[in-house]
Structure formats: structure tokens, C-alpha cells
Amino acid sequence: AQKVTQAQTEISVVEKEDVTLDCVYETRDTTYYLFWYKQPPSGELVFLIRRNSFDEQNEISGRYSWNFQKSTSSFNFTITASQVVDSAVYFCALSDEETSYGKLTFGQGTILTVHP
């Protein structure tokens, strides 16, 4: 069965600090997809990134970067020079062959608070 663990329930930082959100996943499949979503205080889910299991290249998008390591089953998310607008709940999620990719299995979420 699939499982996604975000061990950090809450993180609090001061603006301009770098912060890393951890995500560890479990799946028996060799083909799977990993995602990060952001949920700002307004409540909607904002898609940030999708990565398939065959692409282990790290990705950078502006202040955001993602580190995918199959050897440790981790897909960590780093925000560089955090800003108050980054305050949100962040979810890591997985879809795989066992569920025919029809379901996203989410982690518990990490509440990030960035103080001015």
C-alpha cells in the first residue's frame, strides 16, 4: 500500500531564512508520480510540481527547489529566502500503478509560518 509521511507538522521561520520540507514515501511500484501542493490560508490547492519515478533530476523554480532521492524514498522541498507569502500548508502526494494512478495519496501536510 502507498504511504506518504511528512514528519514536520509545523515549521516556523523568519523571513529570508531557507526552509526544507521533508517528504518520505512508500510504494511497491517502480513507476509512480510525486507531487507537491500548496494550500494558502484561502484554502485552495495550488499545484507546485509533479515528478515521475524515472526522473531523478533535481528541479529549481525561482526560490523553490526539489530534491528527489529514490535511494531514500524522499522528495524534499526547499524554499530559499522565504517570504511571508510562503506561509501555507504544504502537501506531498503520490500516485502509482497499484491504484492505476487514479488516486493521490497525501501526506499529513506541513504548516509553514514565515514571520516578518
Add this chain to the structure above:
Amino acid sequence: EAQVTQNPRYLITVTGKKLTVTCSQNMNHEYMSWYRQDPGLGLRQIYYSMNVEVTDKGDVPEGYKVSRKEKRNFPLILESPSPNQTSLYFCASSSGLETLQYFGAGTRLSVL
């Protein structure tokens, strides 16, 4: 504009009073799902549909019903809501099994 539209956005009801949360997508997607979000648990899938008249249970289907009579609509029905169904609900759609899921804006339900 590509959209998944849920209505209502907010709903307060009482135990046992049947309600329906509507979900509609304008992208001609085949796959649609319902999730509920609870603190400390993330989002969990309630039901999903792979096509018209094809639906299946997700992880937490008890107390919910769905129907898929048209491709664009996937309503979530609570026949007899209970307080433990107080939650934030999301509808999602995608064009294929391996494609990105688009989420609606969410429906915040309180059952008193």
C-alpha cells in the same frame, strides 16, 4: 478557462438532513474524484469515477454516495450527514490516469 467548480463553497447543516455538493468540470475529463481534508490526516479519497456510470470507492467511502450520469458532473451526496463528516471537501478531475489532477476550490461543510 479550465475549471473544476464546486458548490456550495460553505455549508452548515444539521445531522440527518440530506445534502448534495455539486462538482462540474469543463475540460472533458474522464476521471473525477472526491477527497476530504481533515487536520493531521491530509486529504483522503472518498470516491472516484473513471467514466460515465463507472464509480468506485476510495479510502473513506462510508456515509457518502456519488453518481456520474454525465461526464462533466460528479455530485457528492450525504444521505444522512453526521458530525464526523464535518470537513473540507475537494473535487478533482484529470484527463487520464497518469495526468495531473485539477482541484476545485473546496467546500467547507459543518454538520451540527
